[in-house]
Amino acid sequence: MDILQIVANGVPAGMMYGLVALGIVLIHNGTNVVHFGYGEQITLSAYIVIVLQVIFHVPFWLACLVSIVLSALFGLVIYLGILGPLRRTPLIVQVIATLAIGLGIREGLRAFMGPDPWPFPAIVANKVYEVHGVFITTANIVVVTVSIAIAALLFLFFRLSRYGHAILAACESPRGASIVGISVKQVSAVIWVLASVLAAVAALLMAPVLTLSPDMGLIAIKGFCAAILGGFVSLPGAIVGGVLLGLIETAAGYYISTATKDMVAYAALIAMVIFMPQGLLGKRLIKKV
Amino acid sequence: MMDRRMVLALLIAGLVVLAAGPAFLSTHAIVLLTLIATTSIITSGLSIVTGLAGQITLAQAAFCAFGAYGATLMSSHAGIPMWVTIPVATVITAFIGYCLGVMSLRVEGHYLALVTLAFAGIVNLGILNLADLTGGAVGHAVEPFVFFGYPLVSPTALYYLSMVSALIALWGVSNLIRSRWGRAFNALRQSEVASMSLGVDVRRAKAVAFGLCAGLAALGGALQSLQTTYLDPVQFTILTGVSYLSVMVIGGLGRLSGAIIGAAIFVLMPDFLGAFKTYMGLIFAALLLGIIMIAPSGLGELVSRHRWFKSPEATS
Numbered sequence: 001m002d003i004l005q006i007v008a009n010g011v012p013a014g015m016m017y018g019l020v021a022l023g024i025v026l027i028h029n030g031t032n033v034v035h036f037g038y039g040e041q042i043t044l045s046a047y048i049v050i051v052l053q054v055i056f057h058v059p060f061w062l063a064c065l066v067s068i069v070l071s072a073l074f075g076l077v078i079y080l081g082i083l084g085p086l087r088r089t090p091l092i093v094q095v096i097a098t099l100a101i102g103l104g105i106r107e108g109l110r111a112f113m114g115p116d117p118w119p120f121p122a123i124v125a126n127k128v129y130e131v132h133g134v135f136i137t138t139a140n141i142v143v144v145t146v147s148i149a150i151a152a153l154l155f156l157f158f159r160l161s162r163y164g165h166a167i168l169a170a171c172e173s174p175r176g177a178s179i180v181g182i183s184v185k186q187v188s189a190v191i192w193v194l195a196s197v198l199a200a201v202a203a204l205l206m207a208p209v210l211t212l213s214p215d216m217g218l219i220a221i222k223g224f225c226a227a228i229l230g231g232f233v234s235l236p237g238a239i240v241g242g243v244l245l246g247l248i249e250t251a252a253g254y255y256i257s258t259a260t261k262d263m264v265a266y267a268a269l270i271a272m273v274i275f276m277p278q279g280l281l282g283k284r285l286i287k288k289v
Numbered sequence: 290m291m292d293r294r295m296v297l298a299l300l301i302a303g304l305v306v307l308a309a310g311p312a313f314l315s316t317h318a319i320v321l322l323t324l325i326a327t328t329s330i331i332t333s334g335l336s337i338v339t340g341l342a343g344q345i346t347l348a349q350a351a352f353c354a355f356g357a358y359g360a361t362l363m364s365s366h367a368g369i370p371m372w373v374t375i376p377v378a379t380v381i382t383a384f385i386g387y388c389l390g391v392m393s394l395r396v397e398g399h400y401l402a403l404v405t406l407a408f409a410g411i412v413n414l415g416i417l418n419l420a421d422l423t424g425g426a427v428g429h430a431v432e433p434f435v436f437f438g439y440p441l442v443s444p445t446a447l448y449y450l451s452m453v454s455a456l457i458a459l460w461g462v463s464n465l466i467r468s469r470w471g472r473a474f475n476a477l478r479q480s481e482v483a484s485m486s487l488g489v490d491v492r493r494a495k496a497v498a499f500g501l502c503a504g505l506a507a508l509g510g511a512l513q514s515l516q517t518t519y520l521d522p523v524q525f526t527i528l529t530g531v532s533y534l535s536v537m538v539i540g541g542l543g544r545l546s547g548a549i550i551g552a553a554i555f556v557l558m559p560d561f562l563g564a565f566k567t568y569m570g571l572i573f574a575a576l577l578l579g580i581i582m583i584a585p586s587g588l589g590e591l592v593s594r595h596r597w598f599k600s601p602e603a604t605s
Contacts, residue, residue, distance in 0.1 A: 034399040082578065091398050092345055093581055096538050099531055100577040106528075107570020218527070221410060224403050259418045266407035266414075273400050274392050 004134045006250045012140035014246020015147035016209070019202040020223030021230065021238035022154070023195040029171045029233055030191035033083060033094045037102030039220025041196060044105050045071045045203035046212050050118050060121055068200040075196025079189050087188075102217060109214040120207035143205050150201060151239050158235070167191065225269040231278060240280065307452055311445040320516070321556055323448045326455035327513040329552035332537050333462045333545065334505030339534065340542040341466060342498040343478030345398070348389070348405035349506050349533045351412035354525035355382040356507025357431070357514035358416065358423055364432040371434045371515070379508045386503020390496030409527045416522045428521040431514045441515075451512050458505060463545050465501070474498050535577050 020038065027035045035041075045067050052063035078101060086094050127138045158164035170177040170187040178184050210216055226245045230237025245265055252264040311319055331353055338344050359378030364371050393404050416423045423429055434441045434450070441450055465471050473494045476484035485491050514520055532555065540551030562569050 028399075034403070036402075082582065085582065092339070092343065095345055095399070095402060096534065097578065097581050100535065100574050100581065103531065103535065104571060104574030104578065107568075107574060111567045111571055221406060221527075224406070228400075228403065259414075263411050263414050263418075266410045269407040270392075270404050270411075273396050273404050277396055277400060 002254065004132075006247065006254055008134050008136050008140070010247035010250035011243055012143040012246070013250060014226070014243035015144050015239070016202065016206055016242070017219075017222045017226040017245050018239035018242025019147055019150065019198065019205070020220055021226035021242050022151070022235060023198040023202070024220070024223050024227050025230070025232060025235060025238045026191055026195045026198070028227075030167065031079075031083065031087065031188050033091075033098060034224070035101075035195075036095060036098040036220075037100075037105060037217075038098075038195070038199060038223065039217030040102040040105035041071065041074070041199045041217075042203045042206065042219070043109065043212070043214065043217040044074070045200035046120060046207035046216065047109055047113055047118075049204070049207075050120065050212070051113075053121070054118075064204055067203070068197055071196045071200035071203075072193045075192040075194075075199075076189060078196075079192035083192075084185070084188065106214050106217055113214070115214060117211040117213040120212045122208040123204060139209055143209070146201070146205055147239070150198070151236075154235060163190075221269075222265055225265050225272075228269055228272050228277075229280060231280060237280060244280075304456075311448055316444050319444045319448050321560060323444065323451045323516055324513065324556045325549075325552050326448075326451040327509050327516065328555050329549045330455050330458045330509030330512065331506050332533060332540070332548040332551045332555070333459055334502035334509070335533060335537045336542065336545055336548045337462060337465070337474065337505075338498050338502040339537065340544075340547065341471065341478060342474040342495060344495065344498065345402040345534070346405045346499070346502065347402060347527060347530045347534060348409040348412075349502070350525045350527070350529035351409040352382055352386060352503040352506035353510025353513070353529075354412055354416060354522075355385060355503070356510035357520055357525075358429070359507065360511040361429060361431050361514060361520060362422065365429075370436075371432050372436050375434075375508070375511045378511055379504050382507030383500045383504030386506075387496050387500030389503070390499030391492075393495075393499075405530075406527060409530050413522060413526050416525065423522075424520070426522060428519055431518050431520060434515050447516050451516070454508065454512055458508065459545065459548070462505070462548075466545065470494065470497060532573075535573065539577060539580055 020042065024035060024038050027033060027038070048067040048070055049060075049063045052058040052066055053060055058066070082097055082101065083094060086097055122139060124138050124142055129136045129138075158168055166177070166182045167187050167190065169180070170182050170184050174184045177187070206219065207216070210219065222245065223242075226242035227238055228241070229244055230239070230241030245268065248268060249261045249265050253261040256264075310322065314322070331349060334352075335346070335349055338346050356375070356378050359381060360371060360374040363369055363374040363378065369377075389405075389408060393401050396404065417426055419425070420427075434447075441447060466475075473484065473489045476487065476489055477491050477494055481491050484494075510525075517524075533551075536551035536555045537547060538551075539554055540549070541547030558573065559566055559569055562572070565572075
């Protein structure tokens with residue numbers, strides 16, 4: 001029974017990490033940058049919903065929709081305004097730029113919305129079901145359903161659509177892709193928009209479960225852990241890594257103590273990077289001179 | 290170009306002004322200058338690892354925590370005076386940094402940044418959860434610095450202690466930059482493969498850079514704790530580590546003066562903004578982005594990496 005309950009709690013938590021990891025991996029594959037401000041982008045989307053709903057009294061579903069659209073635009077602005085122009089600079093410059101984006105969003109939210117948490121409405125009324133002694137909440141069911149749906153949609157998009165193929169090609173070899181007529185710039189822009197939409201969706205799923213405060217973006221570290229577990233280059237790997245991380249964490253929380261949950265997750269990241277940097281589903285990178 | 294005698298004269302004049310400082314400065318100014326001195330020890334560590342060796346680390350605040358907590362806890366639990374525990378904590382932290390460097394030898398770029406991020410997270414959680422030892426979220430009082438019966442607690446005494454330590458540390462780092470090790474760090478930033486083929490032990494150089502960086506952070510953190518007199522885990526979060534790196538970028542990653550300018554920004558900006566303190570983080574981020582956008586090649590030139598790290602478009 002214990003194990004079933006750990007699975008029932010760990011899988012939804014892991015799916016959320018997997019969603020965050022998906023966005024991070026998408027951006028990394030498309031533009032070679034790890035977006036250290038991704039968590040803050042998620043937080044920003046959640047705050048947009050709150051601002052629209054509480055201050056402008058917009059209905060919740062419309063607020064969610066507007067938040068997704070604004071997030072997509074924001075992603076485009078980040079690409080066109082900051083990381084696009086910086087794409088030829090050394091990695092360290094780009095990493096610091098993404099850190100600065102995160103810092104700006106987090107501190108901006110703290111300045112304008114206050115440091116205290118905001119209550120975030122649940123997407124569906126929260127109920128707890130009991131199945132053979134295992135407790136399952138509606139929030140968790142929604143998280144799992146939406147995450148699987150998004151992962152499936154992304155999978156179909158990349159496997160079946162011409163545009164998905166173009167993106168994969170551009171990720172594989174920007175030079176080759178541009179030779180066969182794919183606009184690498186446009187692909188990068190689409191990837192940023194896609195990842196930002198994902199951030200907004202993740203925000204809607206996470207904000208009711210986590211505490212919505214300017215520091216919610218620290219959840220991105222879990223996303224990094226999930227991405228590394230999954231190999232950092234593979235999209236299914238991101239989800240698998242996320243679920244695995246969720247299970248490890250929940251088990252640690254259950255068998256050791258809840259205080260160790262985050263520590264175990266971070267330790268998993270370090271161990272993975274040191275002993276298996278290629279991840280579970282990734283390919284070993286061979287450095288060429 | 291200034292000739293050597295001119296530089297020497299300026300240096301001596303600067304030292305005289307610093308030494309005479311407490312005679313004519315207000316207590317507030319002394320406190321701020323002391324903070325800048327200790328912070329510049331912390332940031333000078335970053336100028337070795339990030340500026341010189343080109344590795345990204347977000348764990349600087351965690352190493353500060355090792356130094357500050359290490360010194361105070363050894364002193365309060367074992368009764369060893371602080372003037373012994375601070376150097377001991379510094380050496381131990383340098384060793385921990387060296388070990389982290391050794392462990393991260395195989396990874397670089399993003400992965401190293403992520404490892405240091407996770408490490409910083411673990412350290413902070415450790416401080417929070419080992420409440421019996423560290424005081425947890427409540428914090429822990431810092432033991433006073435007593436040197437053979439003479440307590441150094443007044444702002445002026447701490448000013449001299451911190452200034453002298455900072456000058457020694459910065460002098461050491463500036464000598465290091467021109468030493469064999471400094472040249473090795475510099476080479477490995479520009480091209481790991483090339484430096485390897487020229488006989489630089491890349492792995493060892495990286496680990497040594499990390500160790501030095503951690504040691505400097507510990508020293509700076511411990512000295513800083515003497516002034517703040519209280520250890521609060523909030524001072525040592527991942528976000529503080531990101532701030533240290535950010536001020537270094539604003540100050541200039543490639544030069545040692547960047548460490549001092551960065552430290553000055555770190556200390557003076559909250560003071561300078563006063564009522565606009567709420568917007569500090571935002572202004573700070575805008576400043577950071579502005580500098581990166583305006584001078585990406587300037588910064589890039591200083592921290593240029595070999596082709597594997599550049600975007601594929603740039604290499605092909």
